[in-house]
Structures are given as C-alpha cells and as structure tokens.
Amino acid sequence: MADLVTITVDGVEMQGPAGEVLIKVAEDNGNYIPRFCWHSRMNPVGMCRMCLVEVEGPRGKMLVPSCTTRINDGMVVDTQSAVVKKAQEGVLEFLLINHPLDCPVCDKGGECPLQDHTVAYGPGESRFVEEKRHFQKPIPISDLVFLDRERCILCARCTRFSEEISGDPLIEFKGRGNQVQVLTFPDEPFNSYFSGNTVQICPVGALTARPYRFKARPWDLEAVESVSMVDSVGSKVSVQSSQNRVVRIDGVDSDATNHGWLSDKDRFVFEAIHSEDRLQRPLIKEGDEFREADWGEALDLVAEKLTGYPGDQVAGLGGANSTNEEAFIFGKFLRTIVVTPHIDAQLDDGLDPQFLVGLTPRAAINDLESAKTILLWAADLKEEYPVLYLRVRRAATELGATLIIVHPRRTGLDDVARHKVRYRPGTGPDVLRELVAGEGEYADIKAALTEGPVVTIVGRTGLGEDPRLAEAVAAFGRDFPDGKVLPLARRGNVIGALDMGLAPTLLPGRVSETAAHEKLEAEWGPLPEGLGRDATSILEGLCDGELKALLLLGTDPVRDHPEPMLATAGMEAADFVVAFDTFLTDSSRLADVVFPVEGFAEVEGTVTNVEGRVQKVNRLIPGPGQTRPVWSALDDLARRMGGDVGATSAEAISKEIATVAPAYHGVSWDELDWGEGREGLLLPLEEGEQRLEYIPVDGNLTSVKARFGLHLARVMYDDGVRVRKSPSLAALIPDAAAYLSAAEVETLGIEPGALVTVAGESGSITLPAVVDNTLGEGTVYVTANLSKTAELGAAVSVTVTPGGEA
C-alpha cells in the first residue's frame, strides 16, 4: 500500500495514496471533476481535456489534466477558477461543434455524460454555424454492435478497452485530425467476446448494442443489482426492465470480481428470459406427447408416484443453475422427504466435490492483484470464464505477474504468458511429473514458481481429462511460496449447490456427510444411511433398474453428461422422471412431468462463486405464465407427500441455511443488501466446527497415450438452450469441427474441410476437419458443448479416420 498524502482541493483537505491520479482522489472525497476519456479501470490518456484543473506550481497556477496528474503531498488544486470554467466551456463547445443533434433518437439520451456535462459545465449556446463533418451512420461493426462515427467524441475508451483490457484490438483509430474515426480492420468485424463493454463505457451514443437499440429510455427502466449466473465467476450486474420485460444487463463495478466488465454472454443472454418457448404450465406426459396440466394435478401425480418408491430407489440431479436457497431445499427434500442419499449437482463433468469446496488455502480473485507468479492449468479461461480471463490478463499485463500456462492447445491468454507448455491430451500426468522435477526446459518454469505469492488456477482442460489431475496440480500449487489455489468448475452456482450439500459425499455447509451426519439429523430428523451415488452411478443405476425414479433440477444430462448415450439410456429406462426447468431441454423432454419454474431475474436468493463468495441475486420481474419458484413447488410437493421442508419464503430458507450450514453461519440477506456484504461475503466467515478437511489425492496418475488424444473443450457460445433462445447470441454459435494440425491432416491423406470420423469409447461423430496449427502431433480438438458433438461423449483416446456421414 502506498503512503497517504494530503492535498487541498478547493480549500478542502483530503487524503489519498501517493501517486494516485488527482481525479480519482478528488472523486473519492466528494469532489467530482467532469471527464469523458478517463475510466477508473483503465490507464489515463488525457485526451478529452474535460478534466482540466489548476494546480499551484513554482511559477503560479498551471492548467493540467487531473486524470494524468499524480498527487504529491501538499498539492493545492483549484477546480472552480474562472480559467478552469472557461476551459470546461471551451471543451464542451468544441465537442458539440461536430456532434450531431441526435438526442431524440439516440439510445444514450438520459444517461449521457455529454448531455449531463453540457448542462452542468457547458456554455448555454453554441456559436458554430459551419457544416459539421459527416459519416455514413450507423454502421454495424459486428453482429452485436453498431457504430455511429458522427456521434463519436474520440475519447478512445473503446479502443483502449479492446487493447488494454480484453486483448482484442479489433477496433482502432484511423486517419488524422478532424477525420479521425474508429473503425474495424478490413474483413475483421468486432467479434470480441467483450464487445458489449465498449457500448456501456462509451460516453455518447456512438456505440449501441443491437439487443437494446431503441428498446427503452433510461428513465423508464427499473433495475436491480444481481449476479450473472452464466458462469461461476460471480460478476456483478444491473438487470434492467421496462414494463416487466428485461431489456438490458449492465456490468456493475465490483472490486472483488469483475471490475464492472462482463462477457457478451453475461450481457445479452437476458433475451432468453422472454422467449416464447419458456415453460409456462406444468406438463404431463401421455404416451409420447406432453399435455398441459394444472399445478395441483401435476403435484398430486408426482407425490403419489414418489411415495410409491423406497427412498433409495430415487435420485436427484441438478442445482448448479439454481440459487443456494433452491439448491438447499432440493437437497432437504431429497434427504428428508424422499429419503435418498443419491444426489449430485455435477454431471461428472467438473471436479471432486470435496476438493472443489474444501480446498485450502483457496485463492480469492483479488489475490491476482498481488500475485508474482500465476500457474494456469485449467480450461481456456477466455471461453469458459471470460471475466476471470480479464482479471488474469490484467495481472500479466498491468501488474507484472509471470503467467505460466499448461494446456493442450493455444488459449486466449497465450499472448501475455511468459511460459507455455502444450501437451497431448492424456499425457498430463507426465507433464506434471516433469514440472515437479523442473529440469531441462522446465527449469525456468520451476524457478519462476519459487517467486511468490503464487496463485495456481486448476480445472479440467477438457471433458475427457481425468479430474484427479487438477487435484494433483493443486497439491503441487499449495507448496509454492504464499501458494493459493483456485479450483474451477463452470456452472453459475455449482459451488453454491455443492455448499448446499448437493453431492453424495457432502452435507450443507461444506461438511462431509460422514462427519456431519449426526449433527444434521438432530436438526432435520432421520437421514438416509450411507453415501449415495454420484451422477454417473445414478444413470447406471437407472439403466440396470436399481434406481427407478429421477428428479432433475435445471439440468440436462443428455446433453452435458460426458457419456450422452448412458444419460439417454438411463433416462429412458427410468420408471418416472420429474423435471423442474425453464425450457424444454433434451433431458426434460424425456421426463414424465415437467414443472415450469422461475429463473434468473425472477428469483431472489444467493449464489456462491468460485472463490466462495456469497452474493445476492435479486428479483426484478415476475415469471411468465404459471411459473413458480422452485422452493415453493418443492414445499407444496413435500406437503402432499406428508412431510414439511419448512420453505415459507426464500429469505426464510436463507435463515435456515445460516443455522444449519456451518460455513454459512453469519450470512444474511440483510448483511448482503445493506451491510458489509455489498460485494459479497467471502467464506468462511468464521472458523467453525466440522470444517471440511480436503485430503489431497495420492499421486501416481498414469498418462494415456493413444494415436490421438482428444481435447474436448467448451466454447463460449454453445448451443445450449439459453444461448439458442437469445436471438442475438444464437447467431454467433459456431459450427462444429474437428481441429487437427496441418501435418496430421496431411498424414490422414485428406484436404482441409473434408469429413473425418472421430470415435471414442462412448460414441462417434463425423465432422469437417479444420487445420489448427496450435495443436501438436496426435491431438484432435473438438468443441464440446454443441449438440452435434454431444454424441461423441468424453474420452481421452480416440481414433480419427477419414470419411463418414455427417
């Protein structure tokens, strides 16, 4: 921490860290200096000149830009002098001479810094009577963003964001002087995963977003703060609606997580909320078709069926896309009403639950701010955890951290990494052994890892990878100087779901089933004995008849389980399947009863991110049709089965969580809404009894090396239901392909684009072959989360043969 120094601004003394920019210190102390180009999360450039103030110097008062002036002790500043006011009027009059009078038709009107500053600091009239400069307007620069160059005030916020923050320098200034314009490069649209941020930070209406254009006026909007549930990073958002339709999601600056940035998926996936295909009424399967039913009829049917099975013949999957409160009640319902131990929020596509929530010392995202070295051995962050990608990128480019990446293929962070290790899928254990030994080409990396603090980020690089590898890397990472580890699993609230006990080995509150069983029984009454099955075992049990019934909470095993054939077979073999969902998915389509539930922006509750930070999601609009909150449906169902889960409201559930779940003692909605928890509460809040002790995996994993190792990894725009039902994003779903190096394509004797069949132990698919020279010998990369590739299933060893039927 820098030393605090004292400065005087307009006669008022205030303090700030030595070397901080004047504009920020003033603002933090209540003195707002107008600006356009300065943004608190980017480096200052001093271009717009709106922030000019006078600072006393040896030769009298000097006019300086406050965004590039760094404070020192004793600085005396005047922001109100006649010279400053004349300069401010001048800058605004200058900006307005070429700015078009578009306010009546411009999205930004009503939340426009240029409007606001003109009213507050500008001259009453413009004296410009000449012709303004003109450009064709607006022009689309990508599928999501439009550019109006006449409105642009050339503050460079968008170009600087793209270069400095997101690493996608796809827009840049062209030309000189009055003809400068922001443009894309020829044949390269602004296809950045983060393009929406430039729309949000543009101080005028030069950049507008297709999903929001002309939809609403800011003064018509209602808004709540919430957390994006697209992934588990926990980015803070503002969800905004007009007439009970969500029309926009903006990023909110949270120092702990996203710094105000969002991925375009976080930002635009709201479109799915109002899709026509939202489930609005309960559905009951008759024959092969669904018919609509009333809640009462459907609940009675489910209650009757479920009471007919012994508890341990019923299983529950899901909860990773639900709030903590919903997940908690789901678990309580399964354990105390159905009385089954077979519960899993993951689909065998993440990591061991005790490892995920029990690992210590766990890194917080803000540990990246002080990390000297970062070891990243996980998924491609840019595709799966985009906002975390931004934070790691910042550490490597702005904060001087040494970034080491181990991955089968080129990642979005390669350009800013000091060391990159690429390996054939399946040979990870060998690579880890060499990394630990630290010889030869690994010597530099080993040396870098002795410079602490070290943050290690672990996760499965692909769906076929052994999850125990991530655990072994974590064990390695804990031993570094000031070593902390961040284990990653992707779904919006997977961590929260596991925290609520939705795993066979866990009970609510980050405690193991074995250690906490007795204590919980004292609260809840009789609990099922013995550890339950995990997701794969559940599906196998359904297949061989040992399990009869299945409950699905917001989950789609047919698409997302690494063995889709097993999932389909299990669901078809099941006697009775009940789904709670917002859309009909490939899995809920196979159910016997489907309940329509409220989803994001319709529910109030908490979610927990990868760091273990609990944050509040808030309700803005009612759900459509006859949707009900999940907890309400389960409460009703429990009553009809003769029991009581005590779910009277989501807040009441949160209070029970705070009592029953040790790691969540002290977490309250009040604290999150009004107290210290405005940026969430990082768990654990207290050292409690029954804390989960993670026992590291016992090493000696073996490498698998076949002719081809399969790297089966996700991309950001999958064709899951939320993206498909958001029209703006659906257009961006890529085509499935099998990626191979040019050498391998040649060895196979085919032309790029020809069909190849990739076959593993779970299935096979036929795809066009695309050349990707970031892949090594014997590696084939297939994008995981497209419905086409779901038929392949996860495997490590595959064969690749030319030909096949698409």
Next chain:
Amino acid sequence: MSTDGQVKILTARMEANRTDSHTIERYEATGGYTALRKGLLELGPEKVGAEVKASNIRGRGGANFPAGVKWGFLAAARPAYLVVNGDESEPGTFKDRQLLERDPHQLVEGVILTSFAVGVNHAFIYIRGEYPKPARRLQHAVDDAYQKGYIGKDILGSGFDLEITVHLGAGAYICGEESALLNSLEGRRGEPRLKPPFPAIEGLYAKPTIVNNVETISNVPWIINNGGLAYAGIGPEKSAGTRMLSLSGHVNNPGNYEIVMGMSWRDLIFDIGGGMAEGRELKAWIPGGSSAPWFVPAEHLDTPVTIDDVAQHGSMLGSGAVIVMDDSTDVIAAAHRIVRFYAHESCGQCTPCREGTTWLERIFNRILSGRGRPSDIDLLLDVSDGISPGLGWPPVMTTICPLGPSATAPVVSLMKYFRAEVEARIAREVAHG
C-alpha cells in the same frame, strides 16, 4: 572562414565543393572523420560530451534547448538510444534538407560522436517521407561509412559499437514532435505522448532516449575538432555558434543562409536577403516558422536576430524559417493558410486542437468567401483562447502538445496588427451581401 568574412561551419564544404560534397571521398579529403578519430581514440566519451556542453550550442530544431544539458538528462539505464529528428516539417523550413543532401557525412560523423559520448549503441535517423533524395543521400553515406568501418563493431579499434538505422516518415507534421516521432518509429500512430515521462527517461521502446535535430548534431564534428570554447566564442553568448536560416517569401534572394546571430532583422532581410522583391514594401514577416507570432517593421525591424531577443519580443526564432511578406500580401489569406495547415496536421487526440483548429479554418473559409460576420473576429480570438488560454507568449495550453497553440499564433498576430483589414473585409462583404 568563407569569402564574406562570416564563419562557416555547416556549409563550408558544400560551398567549396558544389558537385560532390556529399561523397565520402570528398568528405575524407576535406578533413572528414578526423573528429571521429580524435573523439574515439584520444578524448573518450566524457570529454566529447564536455566539449559539446562547453559549446553552449542550443538545439536547432525549434525548441532551442541547450544540447549538452539535454544529454545530461539521459537516464543511466541501458540500452539507450539516439534519435535524430530529420522530420523537418515546420512550414518555411528547408535547412535540414540541404544539410542532408549536400553534406550527409557531417551528420553521420556527428551521430557517431554523439552516440559515443552518451553511451548509445543504436542510433536512428528519422527523415520525413517527403524527402526521398535527402534520404537516399543519407542512406548512401551511412552505407559508405559502414564500409569504411566508421559504423559497426569496434569502430576504429576503439571498442565502441554502433548501428545506425535510417527510417522514413509517412507524411505527418506532428511526427516532428519528438514523442510523436518516437511513436511513429515504433510503428504506432504518430501521436504525441503524455509527458512526464520525458524521452530522456522513457523514450524509444520505453528506454532512455536523446532526440536532437539534424543541424544540431551536424555541428558536433567541428566542435570536437576545434573545441567547445571556440564554438561558444562565435556570436552572442546565449546564441552562440552559427545557425542556418531558411529565408523565403518576397525577398530577392530566398534560400538557406548560415549566419552568426546578432545582426538586426533589417540586416537579414535587406542585406543578406537582398531586399524586397520588385521594390515593394515590407508588411510583416514570420521570424521562426509558421508556429511563430508575426513581426512587423514598425516594431521589430531593428531588433536583434538572437534566440532570446526574439523571445523577449513575443515570438521565437524556432526552426530558423523566416517568411517575408510584402504589401501585396492578403494577410487574411496568409493567416488562413497557416491555420488550414494545422487543422490538416492535427493528430486528433485532444479536443481543443482537433475541433478548434478545424473551426478556425471554417471561419476563415467563410470570411474569405464573402460570408464573414462582425462577430467572427471575437469568435476567432475566443476559439483560439479555448486552445491557448490567455493567448499569451509562451502559450499556455489546454492541449497535449503545442500544435494547437501554433494554430492560434497567426490569428493573434493578424488581429494584433491587421485587425482593421479584417474588419474592412467583413464589412465590405456584408455590405454587398
């Protein structure tokens, strides 16, 4: 010494050898690269630097900052770089062009000595893209010097290594501003940087960098051969040595002149310049490039041509470009021409320059096309004030670099000395309109 009794340092060789002064053969035959030997093999880096400091030579690019002092600012971290600014773009300036075309080895030898003195092993010479012939001549000179072992590894057995790269600009006046030049050299947009940090601390590729003008460095061989004190003894103390002036406009003898400072403007225009062409009357002149406020006969004809005297009288000797206007000049059109240049050359980064210079140009357009308004005079001055508050000298800036304020200089001068003409022009058009 040359025939007219004035000291000639920079132009001596080219005056005496009208056809081949740019060749290495002529250069070596006329004492070339002796300073290099003396500097590298006898004096050593500190003494070379000391001689230049003792010479009191002030930069010849426009800012007139003492070169020896500037060299002292160079941070200790290495590598460091020397960048020679050959972007000569200030309208009215064409001296560096002649130095590059007619005596490039003089510059090359100066670059090697300077690099040696400050501890640089890679020097860059940035030539404006519109100078293909000077750039070619310079590249030949550099190639020949490499061949002779004056550049490269272990020069003359001194243990000193140096690489020299000649780089062409791409047509932007703003790339003559040192930090924009560095950006251009790095392959970025030619836009001035925020200062601090200054180039001597963080310059090319964020390393310590000295930027000097072509003419400044071209003096170094003579200074080493004859001693810094000898240079300091030429002319007035604070404007020591000789300097090139580019004289143009309505004089009988326009051209580049190497002079000793101290004479009056009268002497310069009427003696050296041969007086007004076609016997016309002197109306005004620009003493130091288009960025400089104008001088008029009534006030400035008998003031001295020295850096400090010109500054005291509210202008600058700048790049040494003297543009002379006679009484046939439409001064409004002249001011407009200069303003139009700056609007065209503005890099566009900052609001007051980008928008203000364009606005000034458009107002002038209107006045010159007969649609001026009486309020335009105060408007021109107020717009200028938005770029340079107070319209004083030296200018206060609301801008990132001095280009913006440069555009206001002709406006202020026009209104100061020729306001009546502007009023008359507007009134005339309004009456007829």
